[in-house]
Structure formats: C-alpha cells, structure tokens
Amino acid sequence: MLKSRIAAGDRLVGTVLKTPHYGLxxxxxxxxxxxxxxxxEHSPFSTAELDRCILASRAVDLPVLVRLVEGTPAAILQVLDMGAAGIVVPQVDTAAEAKAIVQATRYGPGGRGFAGTTRAGGFGTIPASDLIERANDVVVVVQIESAEGVANAxxxxxxxxxxACFVGRAxxxxxxxxxxNAPVIESATEETFQACMRNNVAPMMFVSDISECAGWFGRGARIIAVGSEHKAMQSYFSAGTIGSAKG
Structure with a gap:
C-alpha cells in the first residue's frame, strides 16, 4: 500500500502521465x-479517460496519484470514487487549506459523500464500515509553490x-x-524539506532526469516524480540517439 510505504520512509520513484490513455x-x-x-492540472484528461486510466492502474497494481486542477470537495470525491490511491493538490498556502483537503478525503461530518457502489467501494461488495475505514488509506499530497506556502510549511x-509536501520549484x-536556480528557491526548498522531516511528512520533488534522484534523496526527499512519458520519448529518440543509429 502506497500510504504505508510513505509512512515507513521508503524512497519512492514515480513518473508523470500527461497523455490521456490507459495503455500507457x-x-x-x-x-x-x-x-x-x-x-x-496541465493535461487534457476527460472524466472518462481518467476513469479508464485509474481502472488500468488497479489492473496492473500500480498506484495512481491524481494531480487535480484544484482541491475542491467535488473534484476529490470524484477521483477517489474512481479508485485513485491518492490526490495531489496544487497551490496549498495554509494549514487551513490543507485541513480542508484532508477532510474532503474522509467520511464523517463535513467530509466526502458516501456511496458504496463505486469502484473504490467494490461496487457494493465492501461493507460500509470497512469502506469508511479505508478512507484513511488515501494518500494526500499538498503542493507548496508560493512564498506564502513556504512561510506556512x-x-x-x-x-x-x-x-507529503510536494515542492513546486518552478x-x-x-x-x-x-x-x-535562484538562491532563494534553493533556500525555500530546504526550508520546506526541513519542515516536513520535523513532522514525519515526506518531502516530494519533481526532477526531469532520473540521474538527479540520488542527489535529492540524499538531501531528504522521499518521493520523486521523474519526468513524464513525453520526456522519456524525447530522450529515447533524441538527436544523439538517432544520430548514433544512423552511424
């Protein structure tokens, strides 16, 4: 389970999916x-395409986090009912915002609406008490990507x-x-990492190349998203590799 691996402090490597197709x-x-x-947030996923991708992720046992456009209760409810392992919410600047996001992932007063006949609910086969308990397994990642967010880290x-707190350096x-590469961005990243580690929350980072992972893990990162399928294809079919193939 992804949440338990995060809690255990495992070093986790994933990637970003931008093409809305379950085959990937x-x-x-x-x-x-x-x-x-x-x-x-930055790619054209329709509701149906997102649903199929989450279905595929469960078929191949690959946990999916969905980065939302915004962390509204309706958006959170929809992807969790589809069966996503968790959510990534951009532009979180305060603890109050973070608290509201967590609440929207849980059942209970002020929380998400209950429906047992969803994919997450096993289409009615999971007892309600178990389903309510499983909401505690949802992974909640908040993105810190403003000076206010860093100040409130x-x-x-x-x-x-x-x-996890995902530092959006860009x-x-x-x-x-x-x-x-401004020094203040470097300082803000370190400040956020330290805030996370003091509170047993995983620091998360995006890197464009997998060779950067070791350095960031050494600095305290616990979750790293590496590139995307776009980047993988561009790297594999770069001018250098194509030139080598042509001799």
Whole structure:
C-alpha cells in the first residue's frame, strides 16, 4: 500500500502521465516504478479517460496519484470514487487549506459523500464500515509553490492526514519573478524539506532526469516524480540517439 510505504520512509520513484490513455498505464505497470502521477492540472484528461486510466492502474497494481486542477470537495470525491490511491493538490498556502483537503478525503461530518457502489467501494461488495475505514488509506499530497506556502510549511506539515509536501520549484520561482536556480528557491526548498522531516511528512520533488534522484534523496526527499512519458520519448529518440543509429 502506497500510504504505508510513505509512512515507513521508503524512497519512492514515480513518473508523470500527461497523455490521456490507459495503455500507457499498462506499459508503466511492467516497470519498477512505485507510482504514477496523472496530471489533470496541465493535461487534457476527460472524466472518462481518467476513469479508464485509474481502472488500468488497479489492473496492473500500480498506484495512481491524481494531480487535480484544484482541491475542491467535488473534484476529490470524484477521483477517489474512481479508485485513485491518492490526490495531489496544487497551490496549498495554509494549514487551513490543507485541513480542508484532508477532510474532503474522509467520511464523517463535513467530509466526502458516501456511496458504496463505486469502484473504490467494490461496487457494493465492501461493507460500509470497512469502506469508511479505508478512507484513511488515501494518500494526500499538498503542493507548496508560493512564498506564502513556504512561510506556512511547518503548519501545513503538522496537519493531520497530510502524507507529503510536494515542492513546486518552478511555480515557486515564477510566482516571484525569479529564475529557477535562484538562491532563494534553493533556500525555500530546504526550508520546506526541513519542515516536513520535523513532522514525519515526506518531502516530494519533481526532477526531469532520473540521474538527479540520488542527489535529492540524499538531501531528504522521499518521493520523486521523474519526468513524464513525453520526456522519456524525447530522450529515447533524441538527436544523439538517432544520430548514433544512423552511424
């Protein structure tokens, strides 16, 4: 279970899926990846396409996190009913926002609506009491990608039910009009990592190349999303590799 692996401090490597087709999930299920993050924030996934991708992920036993456009209760409910292992919510700036996101993943007062006849509910075959308990297994990842989010990183990480804080370095830089390699972005990343580690929450990072993972794991990251299927294809069929093939 992905949540228990996060809690155990395992080093997890996944990738980002931007193409809305279940076949790619099937292919990725044959790799050693620990998870896939489906990116509905920046990619054109319809509800039906997302549903098929989550179905495929369960068929190949590859946990899927869905990065939402926004962390509304309705959006969270929909992907969890489909059977996603968890959610990634962008632009979380305060502990109050993080608390509301966690609450929307759970059943109970102010929480998600209950329906046992969903894929997550085994289409009615899972007892209601068990299904309610299983909501505690949902992985909640919040993205910290603003100066306000960094300032509130400790409070966000202290929020019960938050499993990981994903540092969005690109958005963090762009939102402040800074280059991606600005020293302040480096400091903000370290500050957020330290806040996570003090509160037993996993620091999460995106890197463009798998060779960068070792360095970030050494700095404290516990979850890394590496590139995407776009990046993999571009790398595999780059000018260098094609040139070598032609001799």
């Amino acid at each position: 999930i099937e292919v990725l299920g044959g790799t050693d990846l620990d998870f896939v993050m489906i990116d509905t 400790s409070a966000i990480a202290q929020t019960s039910g938050v499993d 958005d963090l830089a762009v939102s402040q009009g800074l280059p991606l």
